[in-house]
Amino acid sequence: xxxxxxxxxxxxxxxxxxxxxxxxxxxxxxxxxxxxxxxxxxxxxxxxxxxxxxxxxxxxxxxxxxxxxxxxxxxxxxxxxxxxxxxxxxxxxxxxxxxxxxxxxxxxxxxxxxxxxxxxxxxxxxxxxxxxxxxxxxxxxxxxxxxxxxxxxxxxxxxxxxxxxxxxxxxxxxxxxxxxxxxxxxxxxxxxxxxxxxxxxxxxxxxxxxxxxxxxxxxxxxxxxxxxxxxxxxxxxxxxxxxxxxxxxxxxxxxxxxxxxxxxxxxxxxxxxxxxxxxxxxxxxxxxxxxxxxxxxxxxxxxxxxxxxxxxxxxxxxxxxxxxxxxxxxxxxxxxxxxxxxxxxxxxxxxxxxxxxxxxxxxxxxxxxxxxxxxxxxxxxxxxxxxxxxxxxxxxxxxxxxxxxxxxxxxxxxxxxxxxxxxxxxxxxxxxxxxxxxxxxxx
Amino acid sequence: xxxxxxxxxxxxxxxxxxxxxxxxxxxxxxxxxxxxxxxxxxxxxxxxxxxxxxxxxxxxxxxxxxxxxxxxxxxxxxxxxxxxxxxxxxxxxxxxxxxxxxxxxxxxxxxxxxxxxxxxxxxxxxxxxxxxxxxxxxxxxxxxxxxxxxxxxxxxxxxxxxxxxxxxxxxxxxxxxxxxxxxxxxxxxxxxxxxxxxxxxxxxxxxxxxxxxxxxxxxxxxxxxxxxxxxxxxxxxxxxxxxxxxxxxxxxxxxxxxxxxxxxxxxxxxxxxxxxxxxxxxxxxxxxxxxxxxxxxxxxxxxxxxxxxxxxxxxxxxxxxxxxxxxxxxxxxxxxxxxxxxxxxxxxxxxxxxxxxxxxxxxxxxxxxxxxxxxxxxxxxxxxxxxxxxxxxxxxxxxxxxxxxxxxxxxxxxxxxxxxxxxxxxxxxxxxxxxxxxxxxxx
Numbered sequence: 055x056x057x058x059x060x061x062x063x064x065x066x067x068x069x070x071x072x073x074x075x076x077x078x079x080x081x082x083x084x085x086x087x088x089x090x091x092x093x094x095x096x097x098x099x100x101x102x103x104x105x106x107x108x109x110x111x112x113x114x115x116x117x118x119x120x121x122x123x124x125x126x127x128x129x130x131x132x133x134x135x136x137x138x139x140x141x142x143x144x145x146x147x148x149x150x151x152x153x154x155x156x157x158x159x160x161x162x163x164x165x166x167x168x169x170x171x172x173x174x175x176x177x178x179x180x181x182x183x184x185x186x187x188x189x190x191x192x193x194x195x196x197x198x199x200x201x202x203x204x205x206x207x208x209x210x211x212x213x214x215x216x217x218x219x220x221x222x223x224x225x226x227x228x229x230x231x232x233x234x235x236x237x238x239x240x241x242x243x244x245x246x247x248x249x250x251x252x253x254x255x256x257x258x259x260x261x262x263x264x265x266x267x268x269x270x271x272x273x274x275x276x277x278x279x280x281x282x283x284x285x286x287x288x289x290x291x292x293x294x295x296x297x298x299x300x301x302x303x304x305x306x307x308x309x310x311x312x313x314x315x316x317x318x319x320x321x322x323x324x325x326x327x328x329x330x331x332x333x334x335x336x337x338x339x340x341x342x343x344x345x346x347x348x349x350x351x352x353x354x355x356x357x358x359x360x361x362x363x364x365x366x367x368x369x370x371x372x373x374x375x376x377x378x379x380x381x382x383x384x385x386x387x388x389x390x391x392x393x394x395x396x397x398x399x400x401x402x403x404x405x406x407x408x409x410x411x412x413x414x415x416x417x418x419x420x421x422x423x424x425x426x427x428x429x430x431x432x433x434x435x436x437x438x439x440x441x442x443x444x445x446x447x448x449x450x451x452x453x454x455x456x457x458x459x460x461x462x463x464x465x466x467x468x469x470x471x472x473x474x475x476x477x478x479x480x481x482x483x484x485x486x487x488x489x490x491x492x493x494x495x496x497x
Numbered sequence: 498x499x500x501x502x503x504x505x506x507x508x509x510x511x512x513x514x515x516x517x518x519x520x521x522x523x524x525x526x527x528x529x530x531x532x533x534x535x536x537x538x539x540x541x542x543x544x545x546x547x548x549x550x551x552x553x554x555x556x557x558x559x560x561x562x563x564x565x566x567x568x569x570x571x572x573x574x575x576x577x578x579x580x581x582x583x584x585x586x587x588x589x590x591x592x593x594x595x596x597x598x599x600x601x602x603x604x605x606x607x608x609x610x611x612x613x614x615x616x617x618x619x620x621x622x623x624x625x626x627x628x629x630x631x632x633x634x635x636x637x638x639x640x641x642x643x644x645x646x647x648x649x650x651x652x653x654x655x656x657x658x659x660x661x662x663x664x665x666x667x668x669x670x671x672x673x674x675x676x677x678x679x680x681x682x683x684x685x686x687x688x689x690x691x692x693x694x695x696x697x698x699x700x701x702x703x704x705x706x707x708x709x710x711x712x713x714x715x716x717x718x719x720x721x722x723x724x725x726x727x728x729x730x731x732x733x734x735x736x737x738x739x740x741x742x743x744x745x746x747x748x749x750x751x752x753x754x755x756x757x758x759x760x761x762x763x764x765x766x767x768x769x770x771x772x773x774x775x776x777x778x779x780x781x782x783x784x785x786x787x788x789x790x791x792x793x794x795x796x797x798x799x800x801x802x803x804x805x806x807x808x809x810x811x812x813x814x815x816x817x818x819x820x821x822x823x824x825x826x827x828x829x830x831x832x833x834x835x836x837x838x839x840x841x842x843x844x845x846x847x848x849x850x851x852x853x854x855x856x857x858x859x860x861x862x863x864x865x866x867x868x869x870x871x872x873x874x875x876x877x878x879x880x881x882x883x884x885x886x887x888x889x890x891x892x893x894x895x896x897x898x899x900x901x902x903x904x905x906x907x908x909x910x911x912x913x914x915x916x917x918x919x920x921x922x923x924x925x926x927x928x929x930x931x932x933x934x935x936x937x938x939x940x
Contacts, residue, residue: 149915269882291883313931318786319924355923413900420925424913428897438735439712442895452885454871457856470867472592480763482863
């Protein structure tokens, strides 16, 4: 196992003169698709729009190194998904089914409901909630093929009532990940295609002879996939374009430091850009966690990635007290926030910005990543300031409802007319005035 | 008044052989910022990030043709907003206040609430809802300065509990729109700046010495503003980038055709790209509406714009029956949908995609544009397939809550460990296993 000194993890204190600037530098992350990637993606999208299936077959041959004999060969039918579910080890199947059950049960709490109310004059106002018609789910292939992501993206859509969920997954060298297909079977994916990259995103956004056009595309992917999603945004809805994964832990110094070290590792092992930060208000506790990191790191299968991530973007931060730690947490607005303290509920009251809050010493982020119930698709890179975990609500949308009674319209017409004339929009004014007092039951 | 023949409004029938293609051509709209606009916007954003207030002053002098003496001169303080409210005609003030009251009352119904539940083993799961900290509101200047837009964008943010709402409005030639400032006073805007264009968006996204950085930017604007909003998306949240406004009317032939003609005009008068479509299932009724259009158009102040919009993007469509009309409506997924029929509630049941549904002959869209209560910021260009009216929920976000009991963590650890090992993420597995059965109350 490669030994990389983990002792380079940054050590900060909120009392440092340069603390704000050092924290900003640590958090800085701007994902920029270079001009070459953008150009490649735009070419692929234009080509798929123009040539449909023929373009999909060519790009699949070129990028995934397998040659589908025709467009129909791109589809993975329900029998194929079921076969994968039958084929995987029963322990894996049971774990997937247990996780799916909890994810589904939690998602049920998120379903938005239509509502309306009637005013005294009989006017009805409300909002009608509908599921999306068809949703595309991108699942990465190769090493980063995570069956848990299939569950987390697919189940909220199905709970929302989306009638048709279309999955795409690249098959580099024609190789399929059986766990991913099994997860798709459990989650109720309706159609699946062995497709990846920008060409898959283009197909989901615009449709081809074989792949149906979707209304929204969700799911993670590499820089080509992310760039393609940004490019088709507007034509279809997309979820957030995710940055590297992050964990922030606030600890009162009473949790076994090995537990905290492993929680930091669990984020850092994703990739070299992942961010693991611990804030405590006892310097001695930071020393103990650092000792745990140094002792445990060499045992880890992914020690090299972990060490690189901790060195590049990790930190152990000393705060003055718990309140100050909460303030720093709000500034960081982390994707994952562990409150490893004696009274996590009181501390959570002080948190305004975090994708998910893991409360108490027993609530390892890893439990939430897989099976606690809440979604593991969460806002990264400080976007928790303004966005939310993926949920059922992302697969529903609202239509406003307005039904004015004759009396209600008469009452509103004066106000609407005055404002419309103030804005110089006289057709608006006259349209309102037709429904104004004195029009009676004319029509 | 210029006379442009309105008779060029397209006449379609769902039985036309080419109906699908003709409808697609009619609906086609792709807003593309050309390379020159993108380059200009990127330069302005980089400059505002680098030089802050100094850049704002220069761009304001260059684009708005007035020279603030310093950055402080850009701010419009609360006294200035109150003075505008005192100065406008009382009829306008009363109309704005009446509209604000109804918009606020409706918005109260949209506020998301936190929720949580406790499982049998004591594990707590839920979602915590918080308002955004600070929101930026872009208000266009000049001719398109609409006080109603100030109310529609600002009030949901304040109902959501956003503590700081920052408005920017350009002042071409140093000229301010008093109605806009009065609406800001009524809506409770916290700070206001006489700024516009891409430089205002950049200031709201990144902050300068004088303008505070916001978490989300909402509000309409020209192509430079829209391009800038797209460019800063990710750094901050944004609302949808809107296309031209649209109305679709479904009518059973029993509404006064003058009313329907005026409703079509009320959309068309916005600008030449606006879209007004009527679907009926009686050819003779379409003739009557066409006659009303021809008779009423010459009377309209904005007849030239209306005629151009109706010629370029309008249509009168004959459907076989009401059910088919509903299907075409779902395909169009219009921003505004009027159901001018005897039983609008039954018909609304068949509508899956629309920004707002105006039900019954009395519910002119214009009533909803100003004062019925629901928001007039709505998804355009078929995005109602996947997105919703602007609402209180756009100014709130969610954090998942997970608090596992010792027993709950022990029960989840096996599942999480099995799935993590299936994905090759052993730090995740070990982090979960620490909380597994047999760990007791160790920490």
